Each structure stands twice: as C-alpha cells, then as structure tokens.
Amino acid sequence: MNSRLLTFLLIFFDWAAASFAWGVFYYVRKTRIENVEFSVNESFYYGILIIPLVWLFLYMLQGTYQDVRRLHRMKILNLTFLGTVLGSVGIFFLFLLDDEIVEYRQYYQSVFLLFGIQFMFVFVPRMFLVSFIVKRIHQRKTGFKTLIVGGSDKAVDIYKEITELPKGTGHQFIGFINLNGVDKLLEDSLPYLGHIDDVEHILRENEIEEVIIALESVEHDRLKTIISRLEGGDVRIKILPDMYDILSGTVEMSNIFGALLINVNSEVMPVWQRTFKRLIDISVSIVSLILLTPLFIVLGVLVKLSSPGPILFKQERIGKNGVPFKIIKFRTMYQNSEKNGPQLSSSSDPRITKIGRFMRKSRLDEFPQFYNVLVGDMSLVGPRPERQFYIDKIVDVEPQFLELTKVRPGITSWGQVKYGYAENVDQMLDRMKYDLLYLKNRSLSLDFKIMLYTVLIIFKGAGK
Secondary structure, three states: OOHHHHHHHHHHHHHHHHHHHHHHHHHHHHHHHOOOOOOOOHHHHHHHHHHHHHHHHHHHHHOOOOOHHHOOHHHHHHHHHHHHHHHHHHHHHHHHOOOOOOOOHHHHHHHHHHHHHHHHHHHHHHHHHHHHHHHHHHOOOOOEEEEEEOOOHHHHHHHHHHHOOOOOOOEEEEEEEEOOOOOOHHHHOOOEEEEHHHHHHHHHHOOOOEEEEOOOHHHHHHHHHHHHHHOOOOOEEEEOHHHHHHOOOOEEEEEEOOEEEEEEOOOOOOHHHHHHHHHHHHHHHHHHHHHOHHHHHHHHHHHHHHOOOOOEEEEEEEOHHHOEEEEEEEOOEOOOOOOOOOOOOOOOOOOEOHHHHHHHHHOHHHOOHHHHHHOOOOEEEOOOOOOHHHHHHHHHHOHHHHHHHHOOOEEEOHHHHHOOOOOOHHHHHHHHHHHHHHHHOOOHHHHHHHHHHHHHHHHHOOOO
16 A cells, blocks of 8 residues: 555545544534534534644644654554644634633533544544554565665674564665675675665665665764765665764664664754745745736846847756756846856856846846745755756765755755855855755744845845
8 A cells, every 4th residue: 555545544534533523522512511402503514614624734734644654553642642632722712712601611621522532533543544554564565665785794684683573674675785896795685786876876766765774884984974875865764773873963763663773863843844834835935926927027028128038047956855857047147158068157247137137136036936936846945956067066075965955945045145156166165054054953933034034135135
C-alpha cells in the first residue's frame, strides 16, 4: 500500500470520525447537559460541515499526515491526545463559549465531553490503521528503500544485524556504495551501486528514502562531508553508535525495532511552522499575483520598450533536493547576454538595460517568482537558487554549500538582504555564510524579519 493511499485513508478516517463525534457530542450535550429536546437545526449542520475541517487543519499542523508510513502506536497516541486537548479547548472558545447556560459547570462538562468523544472516535480507527502499517513492516512486506554507505566489515555487520532480526525494521536494502572503490565485502549480499562521488545521482535514480552510514575508523574524517552531500536529498540519515562523538548536537538516539542507530537530525523548524510557512507561501503568492497585475503590466511594457526581446526571462536553477526548475524573472539584460557562457552580473554590467538596473535595485524583477512559489518550486524566504554551473564551482571550494539545496529556495534570503547579488564565486561564498546561518536557525519569526527588510529594500531601492 503506497504512501498516498495511506495518507488519504488517514485523512478520510479522521474526517469521518470528527463528523460522527460532533454529531454525538451535540446530541449528548443538548439532552444530558442542557436538558433540552434534541433537534436537527442550522447550528447542527454548520457544526457537521465546519468542525471536522477545524480538526483536520489542526492535525495537519501537528504533522500527522506527513510520512504516514513512519507512524507508530506511541506516536499516534501522543499526537491524538495532544491534538484533542488543543482542539477541544480551541473549539470551546471559538464555538461554545457564547452559548446560554444555567451554570458554569456546564462549560466544563462540555469541554470534557467533547474531548472524550473526539478522542475515542478518532483514536480507534487511527490505531487500526497504524497497527496495519506496523504489522506489514514487521512482516517485511513494506518498508523504506535503504542505501548503505560503506562496504567493509562494519557495513557487513550492520546489514546482518538488521536482516537477521526476527521482525522487520522497515529497511528494504537496495544496495551499497563505498568511499575508496575497493571495499566491496557487501557485494555477496547487496548490489554495488557505485562510488560516493555519484551519491546524488544514486539517491535520485533509486528513490532512496534512508541511508545508513557504516564507516571504518580511518574514514571518520570524511563523515561530515558525506552527511552534507546526503542532506541535499530528502532522505533519513542514520549512523552507527560508535560515531556519536564525531558530531555534536545534531543527532538523536533512535531504537528502530531492535537495531540501535543514531538519527542525524538536521531539521530545526517544527512541523507546525513548516506547515504554516507553506500556507503563507501559497496565500501571499495568490494575493500578490492578483493585486500586482497592474504593476506587472506596467513593468512588462517598460521591459519591452527598453530593448528587443521577451518580457520574461526563464533560466534553469537548482531547487530543493537538487531538482532543477525554471525560475521566472522580468528580463533585465539585453537579449543573448550569455552567448559566451554563464556570467555573473556586476553593478556596472553593460549587459543590464536602464530599466533593468532600476528593477534589480528595487527587486522588482523578482516579482514573477510568486508563480514559482505558488507551484512549489520556491518559497518566499530561503537560500537563493543557483545554476548548476556555479554550484559545481562553489562545491569544489566549500562542500557545505550543498546543504542549502535541502530546502526550497526563496525569492529573498538572509544572504540576499545582507549581501545582495554576488558578482563572483568568492562573493557567493561570502553570501553563503548568511544562508547557512539561516538554515541552522530557520523559524517563522526569522522569515518575517527577512521579508520586512526586503520590503524596506524595495521601497528604498537600495538593493545591490
């Protein structure tokens, strides 16, 4: 059973349970707490339509519907309990507080009644579904495509430990790669997929979901570089316990069905903030594309009059997890400005048109990227996307740059606000420091600050 179907089933069960729970709550509250005759009225129908959507929105903010296959019984219990507590209190203040009552005790009775009914009706089908998922994992009927990094004795030991456990761990081993091209002791058990230098291609081609790093002691000095490259993909990274002292503050212990591994935990933004961030991206993009249409028309005319060529400029950039996409901007340069190959612009670049110079300083050329944000290629705030040509140059000097590709690139960024456009690779490296700092401190409050400074730059026309 694939992930999308499981997610759909969980959402459907939650919606059906919330609808039924509200109906039962409404009936019991009227007949037992308020001691009035039950009647199906307009308020009842509004509740059936709106309240389940409120619950689904809350569960989405919790991250319940992200990667449903990784849910387990204790996690779904915690999520259901916490979500029901927050939801019951919220619904009480939003929808029940204004009701006429005889005594305040009825308020408390209503809240506890809502909690009990909602928790029972939601938790039971959730537990059945999660138990079904866990059972299939234990029976090795499903799991996560897993790659082992390393081909020496240590890699063989962890592979045997996991595969010889009486219950499945969730790892479906696809193959292994090595660092030196020599150690291939796993070749009798798993396909050899290639060298670490090709890891990004191997991850994409085999749709890898988890990576277990099993290195010998002499290879530990390369661990951070390897993790930086792996974090550019949407994978879970695990290392062996004896490597714990190599990394500080970036890992968490995880006992996966009996196989002791350490999760490399690089996500600093909570699930609810990531969900809100995407909702803000979508809503702001829709509003901006509608309200800025007159400005787009004016800018389009100015671009067309400034020089021959198209109004919009499209260029391939590298997005989240190394996936390329076409970025959209208003054209600020004369046509065929890169006929001799990729070139970075400078403040006195003769290739930039007069209107283009103004648009670049005020960031108006970036406004069409609201479409990129809307379709999911970009975010409002995030590291600026680069071309593969320059990524290769930067990575030769500083491999950490690949960490920036693990999140959606942004219309604006900390580096863009602090540094502006880079004119060469050295300046790209200087700007990268700000973007890496953003990556390690991501939060909604930081995003709002960056957007505020960007707005100030637009109105002042002070961009570099």
